[in-house]
């Protein structure tokens with residue numbers, strides 16, 4: 100099946116292959132690269148030494164040059180670093196000078212040339228500076244020339260400035276009490292570690308970049324460069340680390356053009372790969388980054404369906420960036436495998452066994468936890484690959500029909516449309532909706548933007564109203580983690596919340612949908628709603644040293660703060676709010692980027 104898949108895949112490229120070959124862009128660089136790559140390692144070393152000697156000679160005779168040499172760090176700080184100070188409201192990172200002396204050349208035999216890896220992202224790279232002109236040398240090794248960063252203008256209005264102020268407040272507390280740890284506990288002024296990968300710094304990298312916060316980006320980059328090590332003897336969750344860490348490293352690479360991020364991504368991606376060594380190819384949920392041993396979760400023999408199907412954007416991008424197909428191949432195979440499994444009208448149970456490759460029958464069907472992003476990545480993978488992999492779109496379309504038919508109901512009183520869950524293999528309907536499921540209207544709108552039926556937009560608009568009500572009906576104006584809907588005719592009240600479900604974790608899904616809906620429809624109501632929610636976060640979750648999850652959205656005088664600021668608050672929630680309030684709704688264009696499940700933008704390719 101995989102062979103068949105790949106064959107289709109390559110064939111689909113062929114019409115475009117000539118276009119790239121004829122592109123005149125990057126030709127001078129190409130021949131230089133080719134010349135360079137044809138040198139032996141010894142010849143390259145000679146060139147390095149001569150270049151270094153020449154540079155040192157020049158530096159030595161330059162007036163005032165001695166300050167440039169920093170004996171303490173043993174590093175030659177290039178003059179480029181001083182360019183970190185940029186004029187206000189523009190954001191530009193210089194190309195990083197690559198320190199090739201201490202970098203091993205990748206083994207050439209690891210890089211198998213494949214036509215699809217010589218593809219450029221669809222965007223015209225004129226202003227975006229993405230890796231549009233990757234070139235291939237005689238042995239098929241791919242090189243992206245050094246790249247310039249994408250420019251963002253910084254805040255353009257008061258709402259955006261308010262979001263930046265919130266970000267800086269959170270960042271300050273994190274820096275003071277939790278720097279280098281995964282999460283800030285803002286009330287006790289301590290920290291929480293989950294994978295010990297500095298999650299908050301890594302997740303926030305591209306948010307910082309998009310906000311144009313030069314100083315913060317420099318310190319975060321420095322930490323990633325010097326202190327983010329993946330050689331840690333600890334089990335991590337494949338899905339979480341892929342969407343939060345791998346995704347952010349890749350998007351930071353694409354936005355800033357700084358190859359250090361890609362090098363880190365390659366190291367991490369390589370350590371995650373053993374997850375795929377199961378009998379079925381469906382990945383194990385956990386892996387030890389140091390021993391590289393993968394296994395199922397401790398509490399169950401099964402992996403979550405959404406987890407094994409929400410790693411493909413990142414692994415594919417890693418392959419496209421490096422020219423090494425093994426990442427994309429492993430992850431794409433999982434999607435194809437799940438495609439081949441029997442489903443009920445496109446809907447999937449939430450557990451899948453890595454050894455047998457089968458769904459656990461009778462497990463719940465939901466667009467909330469453990470199901471949600473399976474549907475999201477069907478659409479987004481289709482977009483990422485230039486709408487060339489038909490089965491992804493078809494499965495998405497079928498699933499949305501299944502959702503409309505089997506999962507949607509209306510409340511008795513005000514006829515709000517919501518998405519419920521099917522239990523026991525589809526026998527019982529439960530009128531329960533996770534806040535997580537509020538990502539769906541944004542994803543539906545993204546599909547319509549890419550040519551899917553207008554009918555999906557009607558569903559999206561209705562779900563937006565329901566999700567908005569989840570916020571608006573609470574006295575704190577913050578939605579609970581889970582809402583139950585009232586479908587009994589003759590009763591009053593549309594929704595209710597159980598005590599155990601009344602928490603708000605600063606989650607992004609609804610503001611994510613607001614941003615998509617605003618960008619695609621231009622309807623300012625969505626900005627207005629976002630502003631109301633932002634103010635509720637300010638009022639009920641802001642504490643002296645950051646922002647905290649709360650335990651009870653139903654009681655404004657006792658919100659039961661939980662003393663936890665998860666990395667997605669900086670990585671996603673504040674990013675989407677900042678983008679939502681932009682005067683230019685297309686500041687991060689949906690035709691150039693596809694955002695992963697953790698709001699990290701990755702380039703759209705044309706195949």
Ligand SMILES: *[C@@H]1O[C@H](CO)[C@@H](O)[C@H](O)[C@H]1NC(C)=O
Pocket residue numbers: 560563564622623624625
């Ligand atoms: C904008 O969206 C709101 C909420 O769905 C809706 O009530 C309103 O009619 C929309 N406005 C326009 C101009 O479409």
